[in-house]
Amino acid sequence: MRYLIIGGSAAGISTVEAIRSVDRTSPIELFSNEGTPFYSRVLLSYYVAGAITKEELHFRPLEFFMENRVTAYLGQRVKQVLPDSKNIRMEDGREYPYDKLLIATGSSPKILDIPGKDKKGVIVMRYIEHAQEIVDRLDGIKTACILGGGLIGLRTGYALSLRGVKVKLIVKSGQVLSQMLDRDAAQMVEGTMREHGIDVRTGRDAVEIVGRESVEGILLDNGERITCQLVVIGKGVQPNVDCVSSTKVKVNEGIVADETMRTTVPDIYVAGDVAETYDLSTEKMGMNAIWPCAFEQGRVAGLNMAGRKAHYNGSFRMNSLDFYGLLVISMGVTRPEGGGFEQFQRRAKETYRKLVLKDGRIVGAILVGQVQRAGVLTTLLKKKINVSGYASFLMSDRLNFADLLPLIGKNKEKFTEVEYRELTRRPKG
């Protein structure tokens, strides 16, 4: 068996670990267009903030490939997958054959098409080179403008403000983090950022980036000009699907995965940001480009590639953030549209909680301020448990696992893992 993996971040590495847990000897070849392996994209803003070193970005040790007997081709781009001949073709024309292929090509930042976007000092935050560029130029940056109110933009802005840079956050929509939070939660985040000197401008868009060769400022849609030395673009990501163009591998927005993380073509699997999977919260196919999903999908793909039967129930969007000590966790559908939803909200001075139910099941939640035991909600969402009658308990600070044991007993068929069985049985003693 010859395994071939395209992509060396979360999904690719998780797949390697899964394959090696079953098959210790077959050759694994891994291709990554990045020269630096094993760094955690999620933590790049922590590096920009100076909170961690470059070494602390590593999610696996550098010996990983050697220990797992992986032949790694780093800094080399795969141009095309050739399903008919079961080969991949590189940019320089070289071809490599596979028996089982994983596509974990990830996603790329969406390009912002405004005049001046190619000037020096305009950066999208995606790769380690981008973070390094910001760190290298820190001395010359007094003011930075972040275009986009998504998580990457906010995290980068937060990091820069910790470095003493004056940060202006330009958000086109009426609130920050519109994918993650409702208005109430977003206002708390915006309030905290403003308190710490970040200038948050919602409902505003940049129309031009000005300067000669380098950035000197931006022009807003209300005619205002802001002087800055750095522009960070955070307008979201799009899946890297080019390598399967003109093949029978089905692509909607991303590469469509089935319940085994296989694509529509035999022996070709997919995982991570590039995969389009069943979304447990929306009950539709969708993209959930987040780290935990990439790891879980990689494991399922890897086990199936290696001949085990592993099932992927589906993904849902979730994220956690911590700005100046304000902890926020959000999951699933938080701003439901259309009928059939039940919503519960509780706002106190420093905390906020929201729960969104559909047909008695949790499909979304937001926790601000107090995030302890958020994972209990995550698990109930993931396992599609009917929580009718528990809503006020789940909304309260009393939320705990023990008081849910009756519910778990009622849904035994969904809590089959040994860790749950152990807790619902009396030990022999």
Add this chain to the structure above:
Amino acid sequence: MKVIKVDQEKCTQCHTCGLWCGVEIGSVAKEPNDAIHEEPRPVPRVHVDGNNLPLHCRHCEVAPCIDACPNGTMRRDPKTGLVYVHEPTCVACWMCVMVCPFGIITPSSGHHVAVKCDRCRNMEFPICVDVCPTKALILEEREKGATWYGYSPSRSF
């Protein structure tokens, strides 16, 4: 792999487990009289949840916290299968808090690292099991056939 099992019928909610875990594992002083005055406050790794369920890390076979951890801070001991926090690399991103099914991972007092039970993997015997006056906590072998999965540095495949 041995795990801590709970006999709810024997638990009297005395919280002795949490008290001693906070002293032995959570505190710097390791003496109750000093530990109660310590700042930041020591965090116990076991809590009596609800009425009578002392809850620790369950060391899930497939641990969501290991999946979610963005830099390999959450990992398994390759010899025992126990899940632990490699504190020096924890960046306090709370991804693990977001996914722990049992809600047992908590931010430390200073919010600098994630804190959770590692079943006293470096000690001879878990302190909570040792001190439980009614023997509601028992160290027992996990059932046969159970396996585990997830990042364990230098696990030899």
